[in-house]
Amino acid sequence: MNEEEPIVDEEVVAEERPPYVTVQDAERGPLLSMPSQPCGFPLTDADRDCMDLLAERMEEDGDTALGIAAVQVGYPKQIFVMRDADGSNLFCINPQIVSRSRETTKRGEGCLSIPGFGAHPIRPKSVTLSFMTPEGIVEKRVFTGMPSRVVCHEMDHLNGVLLLNHMETQMEKKAKGVAEQQQAKVNRFAKRRAAEKRKRKARKKQRR
Numbered sequence: 001m002n003e004e005e006p007i008v009d010e011e012v013v014a015e016e017r018p019p020y021v022t023v024q025d026a027e028r029g030p031l032l033s034m035p036s037q038p039c040g041f042p043l044t045d046a047d048r049d050c051m052d053l054l055a056e057r058m059e060e061d062g063d064t065a066l067g068i069a070a071v072q073v074g075y076p077k078q079i080f081v082m083r084d085a086d087g088s089n090l091f092c093i094n095p096q097i098v099s100r101s102r103e104t105t106k107r108g109e110g111c112l113s114i115p116g117f118g119a120h121p122i123r124p125k126s127v128t129l130s131f132m133t134p135e136g137i138v139e140k141r142v143f144t145g146m147p148s149r150v151v152c153h154e155m156d157h158l159n160g161v162l163l164l165n166h167m168e169t170q171m172e173k174k175a176k177g178v179a180e181q182q183q184a185k186v187n188r189f190a191k192r193r194a195a196e197k198r199k200r201k202a203r204k205k206q207r208r
């Protein structure tokens with residue numbers, strides 16, 4: 001995940017951006033919609049190579065990259081890296097969110113796999129993540145604020161969920177809300193009409 005970015009000229013993005021798998025990538029793009037596979041321990045050479053690549057990307061992207069999932073470099077296994085509080089890389093392997101706060105936040109997010117797109121998904125304010133370190137040690141940590149958002153974003157990647165899907169869900173909810181409001185209006189109108197009709201009928205009866 002990166003900070004929500006301003007829309008810039010696409011060509012410039014293509015030239016400057018390191019080779020992440022993007023949704024526009026006809027060959028590897030579909031990987032982004034598939035759940036990643038868990039890693040076995042000890043990690044394989046391929047797992048380690050992927051971690052080296054992720055570390056390289058974090059270094060290259062400086063402060064703009066807050067986290068990257070393995071699938072974003074074309075390796076669909078349950079690994080992601082994020083910037084830890086001290087600036088070092090925190091690798092989370094086979095991670096699982098074990099609890100999330102009821103309190104939520106809404107904030108701008110960008111995704112290295114969807115260049116030029118920004119969205120404001122609703123995320124829990126804090127999450128507890130259980131994961132394995134590259135050495136195979138199980139850890140459990142609580143992330144709050146922006147780090148919680150990064151964890152949720154990268155977990156989404158491991159589950160084949162993209163920012164775009166969040167927008168669809170939010171828009172569907174909104175559309176459903178609007179449709180329900182309109183239906184309620186129609187119902188109220190019909191009820192009023194029926195009541196008026198009954199009154200008219202009653203008045204007619206009285207006159208007779």
Ligand SMILES: [Zn+2]
Nearest residue numbers: 001111112113
């Ligand atoms: Zn992303």
